[in-house]
Amino acid sequence: MDAEITPIDPMLDDELAPESPPLSATMWMRENLFSTKANTVLTFVAVSIIAFIIRNVVAWIFAPNRGWEAVATNLRFYMVQAYPAGPEPEIPNQFVRVWVSAGSIVVLAALSLAAWKVGTKVAFTKLFATIRAAGAAVALVAFLGPPTQNLDLLSGIDFPVIGPLLAVAGSLLGFFIEAALMTGGRLVAFLIGAAIVVGAHLAAKATKPRGDDYGFHSLWMVFGAGAIVIVALWVVPFGHYFFLRGEVGFETGTIATSTSGPWTVIFLLAVGGYFLARWIVRLLGEKSLRSLLVLFWSLSLPVIVLFVLRDPDFNPAKDGGGFDFLPATDVWIWFIFGILGGLVIAGLSFPRLGELGRAASGLLVIGSLAMWAVPMLMRVRLIGFLFAMFAVGAQTFAGDRRARVRYVGLWVGLTTVLVVLFAAINTQSSLFIQGKTFLGGLTLTFVLALTSILLSFPIGLLMALGRTSSMPIFRVMSTMYIELVRGIPFITVLIFFDLILILFLPGNVEFDSVTLAILAGTLFSAAYLAENVRGGLQAIPKGQYEAARAMGLSTLQLTVFVVLPQALRAVIPALVGQTIAIFKDTSLVAIIGLFDFLFIADKVVPAQTIFLGIKLENIVFIAAVYWMFTFSFSRASLKLEKKVGLGEY
Amino acid sequence: MNDKRDIIVCEGVKKWFGDFQALKGITTSIKEQEVVVVIGPSGSGKSTFIRTLNRLEVHQEGTIVIDGVELTNDLKNIEKIRSEVGMVFQQFNLFPHLTVMQNITLAPIWVRKKPKAEAEADAMKLLDRVGIPEQAEKFPGQLSGGQQQRVAIARSLAMEPRIMLFDEPTSALDPEMIKEVLDVMKELALSGMTMIVVTHEMGFAKEVADRVLFFDYGLVVEEGTPEHFFTSPEHDRTKLFLSQIL
């Protein structure tokens, strides 16, 4: 082992692997499609089936009697249902709230792109190859597109056995002849597709010598696409219909009047914000910007839903004036838990407290549980429970002085946010609310899905830990809950919450349908999340626990710093699947009378007098929207997985 | 050696896994700054023994006193002892999601409540000591086995333990990496650390150990200085074992 070894340059003697020659198109086809006689037959059969399907789908989409205008007219309805306008004409519309919500999300996203340096270099060669493929697809669809005439050449022949075969052959032949004879819009589309293919091919050839390093930042593509959409909004004469108070309204000209203006502003703000953020990152580094954005993102959902869209009416004039922006009770709750509680937590975080601290936080936990036994405001119970949790963690997570200050600050900040949110929930909305809720359409779908996922996450985590815990009581409780919920369909849970829960709750507690749906979704998905996380927990080797214990970490510290980060990383795919499932499952809320995305397509639009019975188009439209979101979400999670996978063995 | 006081005292330590008795009454004591090497055939209870010393395993009979504190179920005693006894495992057991620096500073920051900057400065010194200061920002998965084990040693040392336990620290390593880890351990022994080392590296035992314990069937069959142990063992089982591995 100690012998002198002369280091060898490892690159010195290696031969280069022989370069595989690029396959020509015909050779590729011969190898992959026509390698044997049987494969050739299979290829032809498969191609015919695909062509048949594409033709029929395209024919269906472009058929002159399709009712797409039912979708186009109801777009606003699909997005926000009746949100912005009350039923009375004199109530001013509240469009601006929707635009502020959409705008702040888009701008936040743009800032995050800059702060997390998203994007890669795209080579021109690759871009042109993609454009070429897109052009080919357009040409192909046009070629296969809806038949203008039906050429069933040999259909009249009536021989046994051979007759049907001839008929099939005849219709196939007719298919191709007809396709070759295309005219009008199809021909134009085909020529455009072909032109794109040729142009992109030439461009690819021209840039090929400069290699794959010759390219541009991928975000330019995003901005470019955004710019094209914006320009299209201004110049393409879509016309804009909308459905309001039982009538179809119509805005002439371009879509401009109500849509393109705001989108243009949002787009400019987003692009401007992106470059501003890039500049800040260059100047100050990305760390502070990232933590600021994380804060904004975590506040965005409640702030947008409760303040921007719902607009609680903290109107001082109503209660006889005075400085009464927050109801007096909430100020007291804030003072007692936030300020006095903060002092208690600061005291408990003293490292030298030891055994005494443990006893004190134990008492606080018991106290917080006792609050559920006596009549008390629900928000006080919830904040009290969180307070006890923070007190338990004080010894564990407050390290040196800076960490202690941060911990107490976190608690005070959290109580402040919670108290304000609870006050907002408990205050009348200033909007004129039509029907059961101010939310509807895709907005409702998103609010339900995001809220349920976010709320179920901590519950699911706790339950997973409980199920794997060494304490029998936690284990039994978690297992019972998980197995109970997983054995019940979501619809049942929803109906249960809608009908029965009210019976069990004290009379003064009332929930609106959205809250109920969120509650059901949260408790339902928590059980599935718990099972996913448990899978991740079981994948962690025993040695990790032993090493952490041998270093003196407490069970809580070991769980938070060692176990959970690894377990969550291992279950990202399952978590994404769960999130997508919740997103789609929200469509079930229609049965408790909410106007979600699916309900509008299924029941509302087909019932409008002018669009009576037009359903399939609407269902196809929302299917496409659902698919777009779930697909891009699972794509994004693939990237995330690769990124956080860095630390794995 | 004799003027040093006992830092670990074991009296009749017994341990069962179900019906199977893994430790059948271990009685020994270890002095401050002593380096004890534990050898013995596989399954003889070596790991179980040293794991009872920081209560990763709970012994059922007998007493273990470490630095004057008896190991019982009292949480406070366990915490005190764990922060004084460092342990290095055969499989390194580094935390794969944390960088080398974070692996080392985790316990000092959250158990010892050291300010982060101080913990990081100390960690850098330790990385220097084990010879890999340039790897601080890497993840364990990006290091070789020998480097990982040295990080694991640095991680244990960061808690400033008075006793270090090693459970076959080089058994999972490729031959060319064993030496770099043994060198770190030798340096540690010379600096006066109290060490208990389970190992099959006889060279290390001969060179560094003050005393050798030979385990078989859950018992200390023979103990003595390395010279005595390797040149004139008394028990047949020891002779057999030595003839098999030397």
Ligand SMILES: Nc1ncnc2c1ncn2[C@@H]1O[C@H](COP(=O)(O)OP(=O)(O)O)[C@@H](O)[C@H]1O
């Ligand atoms: N967690 C456990 N459960 C059951 N038996 C165990 C456990 N750990 C160790 N043993 C048994 O105890 C005996 C001693 O194990 P160990 O101390 O690991 O031996 P060594 O380290 O000397 O190879 C072995 O027979 C082993 O099978």
Ligand SMILES: [Mg+2]
């Ligand atoms: Mg062992």
